[in-house]
Amino acid sequence: MTNLPESLAGKTVAVLGGTGPQGRGLARRFAAAGVPVVIGSRSAERASETAGTLAEATGGQVSGADNAGAAAAGDIVVVAVPWDGHGELLAELAPALSGKVVVDCVNPLGFDKQGAYALPVEEGSAAQQAQAILADSTVVGAFHNVSAVLLEDPEVASVDTDVLVLGDVREATDLVQDLCGTIPGVRGVYGGRLRNAHQVEALTANLISVNRRYKAHAGVRVTDI
Numbered sequence: 001m002t003n004l005p006e007s008l009a010g011k012t013v014a015v016l017g018g019t020g021p022q023g024r025g026l027a028r029r030f031a032a033a034g035v036p037v038v039i040g041s042r043s044a045e046r047a048s049e050t051a052g053t054l055a056e057a058t059g060g061q062v063s064g065a066d067n068a069g070a071a072a073a074g075d076i077v078v079v080a081v082p083w084d085g086h087g088e089l090l091a092e093l094a095p096a097l098s099g100k101v102v103v104d105c106v107n108p109l110g111f112d113k114q115g116a117y118a119l120p121v122e123e124g125s126a127a128q129q130a131q132a133i134l135a136d137s138t139v140v141g142a143f144h145n146v147s148a149v150l151l152e153d154p155e156v157a158s159v160d161t162d163v164l165v166l167g168d169v170r171e172a173t174d175l176v177q178d179l180c181g182t183i184p185g186v187r188g189v190y191g192g193r194l195r196n197a198h199q200v201e202a203l204t205a206n207l208i209s210v211n212r213r214y215k216a217h218a219g220v221r222v223t224d225i
Helices: 021-032 044-058 067-073 086-097 126-133 148-152 170-180 194-214
Strands: 013-016 037-041 062-066 076-079 101-104 109-112 115-118 138-141 161-165 186-190
Touching (some): 013 067, 021 148, 037 067, 044 062, 062 067, 076 170, 086 126, 101 126, 101 170, 109 194, 126 138, 161 170, 170 186
Parallel strands (some): 013 037, 037 062, 101 138
């Protein structure tokens, strides 16, 4: 367990879609770092099951709830749900997310015989869609390009990647960069305002292509900072 940065002291992180690979992987790493985590899922039962497994594996404080319960419980709320249904879920949870920092890591991708590709999003990106729906929340884009396989693998002590953090409120992006830094090997790097989230979400399609060709779990590193 690491010493948490002051910005995260006393804060609970909720992970919506926390029973899927990405959400579960992030929850595992946050819990291992000593951050209290609430797993959210459409099924409270599934969330509690996953929470129990992660608490046992990490020795951390992990509980489960349905997505609405998790949204209400978290100070920082990570959105790791499938793109299909992203907008509907956030609209439903908007009152519970009011006043909170919401971290969107959803990648709007399609898949066909040629592999993964970025889908057009009316608002520009998933993160911008989230901010349009959650007018009373502060949305930050992050964790788009992190391998769920590496996050979930207890044998992987250090995840070798930077995380591009996008947002319009400095205090919120600083907070999420601190959250990134709780995962061993990960560094949060400010990547611009929310309007620049599209290419970071879309880059995941390129990384999936890299991973297929090289049988890897590639991440991104930013040089010279």
